[in-house]
Every structure is written in structure tokens, then in C-alpha cells.
Amino acid sequence: MRTIPALHSPLKPPLCLCLLLVIFILGCHGVGEFSFNDNKSKPVSNNNADWMARLNDNMLLSDVLIPGTHDTMALHGGPLAKCQAWKLEDQLKAGVRYLDLRVFNFFSSDAGKLFIVHGIIYQHKRFEDVVNKVNDFLKQHPQETVLMRVKPEHFKKGKVNDLLDDYMNKKKISVWVNKEIPKMNQVRGKIVFLQKEPFTLGIPLTSTDQQNDYVVKKIEDKKNKIKDHINEAAEGRCSEKVYLIYSSGTGKCKNFKTPKTIAREINPWLTQHLDKIPSEEHKCVGVIAMDFPGEELISRIINLNFIGNQN
Numbered sequence: 001m002r003t004i005p006a007l008h009s010p011l012k013p014p015l016c017l018c019l020l021l022v023i024f025i026l027g028c029h030g031v032g033e034f035s036f037n038d039n040k041s042k043p044v045s046n047n048n049a050d051w052m053a054r055l056n057d058n059m060l061l062s063d064v065l066i067p068g069t070h071d072t073m074a075l076h077g078g079p080l081a082k083c084q085a086w087k088l089e090d091q092l093k094a095g096v097r098y099l100d101l102r103v104f105n106f107f108s109s110d111a112g113k114l115f116i117v118h119g120i121i122y123q124h125k126r127f128e129d130v131v132n133k134v135n136d137f138l139k140q141h142p143q144e145t146v147l148m149r150v151k152p153e154h155f156k157k158g159k160v161n162d163l164l165d166d167y168m169n170k171k172k173i174s175v176w177v178n179k180e181i182p183k184m185n186q187v188r189g190k191i192v193f194l195q196k197e198p199f200t201l202g203i204p205l206t207s208t209d210q211q212n213d214y215v216v217k218k219i220e221d222k223k224n225k226i227k228d229h230i231n232e233a234a235e236g237r238c239s240e241k242v243y244l245i246y247s248s249g250t251g252k253c254k255n256f257k258t259p260k261t262i263a264r265e266i267n268p269w270l271t272q273h274l275d276k277i278p279s280e281e282h283k284c285v286g287v288i289a290m291d292f293p294g295e296e297l298i299s300r301i302i303n304l305n306f307i308g309n310q311n
């Protein structure tokens, strides 16, 4: 109300122009505009390439809020299968530190050759391609840590543990396979495995998602679920496990919702919602796994680690 008289008062031309410009810019790029990205060619800034370097060495990894991608390598297979636009290198550069890998062991005895799939769709990458890319990144950014969840799909799920354990040993890849939650200084420059049955290497991962929570009928319901899951994780005990929250989802054929149309609505909302959580409640939120995140949403999650007293 107080601004109305100001609008009636005569403004000097330059100020007028400035205001118009501000209104124009806000109109074109509202909050959340850059929370969603489905353009694989969109360049990534360097702003968040080394964000973990700013974390205290003694901080438990489970106390860090970590931006992640759901179905990290799902870049192919049409609108119902595609969950990401940026290739792995760009996701890492943008600040993503949790990778969700679905591997398919087609009677292979070499873990490096395990296929990366989404459902039944091959994503044109093998496990070794992913590990090599992550290692290249960690060499250039030695203060960072990349959490890796491996989800065996389809056949011979139980074999994947031993295969990967052997593979990482043979290739001398620094990877955290223990159950204990490490401090930051124990895992800088390393991959950290997260375990969830049937994969049993690394830190226990607890998903707040219930079965079928990924099916989205109404966006409003999905928002409420994300809110509940953030609260649940915030109240949880994270000295023994890492919490995982999914912001991603997909529709049923009937309602024409795809991972992309959902992310387009959820991501800007989530960017704003995260601002409303008091900083003392961020602890234990853990990993937020997203589809099509843009740099603004990733930055928002990262920055929550540096406001308030998180150590």
C-alpha cells in the first residue's frame, strides 16, 4: 500500500527508466527461472565446482546438504525415460555430488563393463565410463567428494557388490566402502559408496520416499510430500546414515506428466521452499536428488550449508 503514493509522484526520467528496467528484468527472470534446466548445451559456471572446499574438515558427511541427481545418467530414451539434460561432467561442475546409477549386469564378470540403464533402456555408458569421469573430476577438484549410489537392476543383483569391490581394488580407485560416516577430511578426493539393499558397500542410505511416491498425479501433492520428507529427515538421526529426498517424479500415461514437466514446476517451487526452512533444521536433510536441476536450485542447496552454524 505504501508504494502507491510513490507511483503517483513525478519521477525523474532516469529513475523511471531504471524502475522499468527492473520490472522488466524481474518479469522475464522471476525467482526460480534458473532452477530448471533441460538444455544440454547450457554452459555451466565454475561457481560451484569446488564448493566442498569451504566445508569444515571435521564435519560429518551426513551433516552436509548435498545436491544430487535422480537417475543421473538417464539422458536418453524419450520423454518418459529422460531425467537429466547435462552430461555427467557438467552436473559435477554445477555442484552435483550425489550420483544415482542403475546398473545392469548382463552376465558380465567385469564390473567395469556393467551397463548403465534406466528401466530397460541402455544409457550408452558403462560403469567404467562413469568412474573414469568422476575420477578425472576429483583429480582436478581434490577437495570434493562424490557420493555414489549403485542400484543393481534386473538379473544377478547380488553379484554386483563383489564385482564392484574387485573392480575398485584392481583399478586402485579411492572409494569409501565402510559403514561408518566419515568426516569431510577422510573422503576428500574420493568416491563414497552408499548402500541400500541389495547393494551393501558404503554408508547406509535411508530414503524418505515410500513406495510409489515417485508417481505424481497432482503437483500440489508432490510438493506436500517433499515438504514432509524434508521435515522427516530434519528430525532424523543422521549420525549413522544419510537421508535421501527425491524431488523427482513421473506421471502415469493417463495424465501426460513426465519427469521433465514435473521438474519444470517443482524445481522453482523447491528453490523458494528451501529458503523458508530455518537454518537449524537443515541438519540431517542429506541428499536431495533432482531431475533437470538448474544452477540456481543447486546453488540454493549448497548455500544452505554456509548459513547459520552448521558445524
Ligand SMILES: *[C@@H]1O[C@H](CO)[C@@H](O)[C@H](O)[C@H]1NC(C)=O
Residues within 6 Å of the ligand: 039, 040, 041, 042, 043
Ligand atoms: C541452449 O543453450 C545454448 C547455449 O547457451 C543456446 O545457444 C541455445 O539456444 C539453447 N537452446 C535452447 C533451446 O534454449
